Amino acid sequence: MLVELTVNGELKSADCPPETTLLKFLREHLMLTGAKLGCDVGDCGTCTVIVDGKSVNSCLMLAARAAGRDITTIEGLANAQQVHPIQEAFEELGSLQCGFCGPGMIMSAKNLLDKNPTASRPEIKDALSGNLCRCTGYTKIIEAIEDAGRVMSSTKPLHSNL
């Protein structure tokens, strides 16, 4: 079936079997490999993308259902000139080790901070309950999200994806 959707502001379409998940569609049909395949059952969160302003596990959503919607993936956060404040804070604090959870962590953080840039530490932890990291112990991830929230609430975004 032909699936047409908006990814990171660009209209994209590809032909895929109906049983294709949004994750597989992004990775194997659109070659956007930022969202990762981890547990494939909605527990680990490394496949997190934002669909119409709401974070979802793209391994649990069919591409067919995402048709016509607006998808933001990790690839939509940075461009050649500028990285997103959340990415900058993760880099600054060394928040990631192996990095496999990173795209999902950052998309969950964006989903939170877009709505609530002054989120408290308990709110940040709650927002990350669907993102597993086996390296870091989460401490620097949470600190980076706090820092990014401060930046995002005090500066004007540079372009629509930021």
Place this chain on the structure above:
Amino acid sequence: MRPFEYIAPSSAQEAIALLAENGENARLLAGGTDLIVDLKHNPGNTSLLVDVSSVPEFRGIEETSEGVRIGSMTTFGEIMASPLFQQKMPAVVDGAHTIGAVQTRNLGTMGGNFVTCVPSADSVPSVMVLDATVTVVGPDGSRQMPVEDFFVAPRKTALESGELLESIFIPKASLGKPSAFLKHGLRKGQALALVNGAAALWLDKDGKIVEPRLALGAVAPVPLRAVKAEAFLAGKEASDEVIDEAAEIAVSEARPIDDFRASAKYRRQIIKVFTQRVLKESVRIARES
């Protein structure tokens, strides 16, 4: 996943017709947080997915003069963000908040949680104590039933072949009723309930308990109304002694099992403590209002 066809009908009638035409090989797709996982591991004979998540009749939260109608395809994220739920049914928001994580709550629906029909369903106790009813639709029209009657056995609802859960309804009389929900899992996030429970009650001007409701999950084959504990509480003073005795009665009504998550003995202890806590919290809210 094994190949299947996918159709997203645009009306309830169309969905009902698709189910009738395709029989057992068609499955309804709601949020997909259970079904898609299931299809990856146990595809069975599924040849068609009927995606009802955007069917207008199954969508939306609507307040009428009779009460609040929750379309079965309302997501937990939508319930948590609804000012109506936050203000008049906060225990339902608390229940929704304990389900999965942000990403799964943005997909998962209350109707899906009901139809999956596991004893630990976290969205059930907090609406059960508000005297919720459900509306199901099928080839022969629609019918209503109390929410307790919808859950028949583990993974078996009162839906007849070809029927769909259209909506959940909270009567006006229950809006703003002092209520509380609690869940105990092995972790704070993304855990199945070992025990969950909710209470709702009013206090009359003399401080006596009126229309008490107590519901418990994961303690019996289906979510359970603790009717004996409710009957004991009705008309009594809301004292700690009364609540402690009601909790003992609730323990005797439950039929918890031993499994790899917890022993029945441990669950009984949690039932007692949780019953005390949800009742005390409901009383506290009632006294403040």
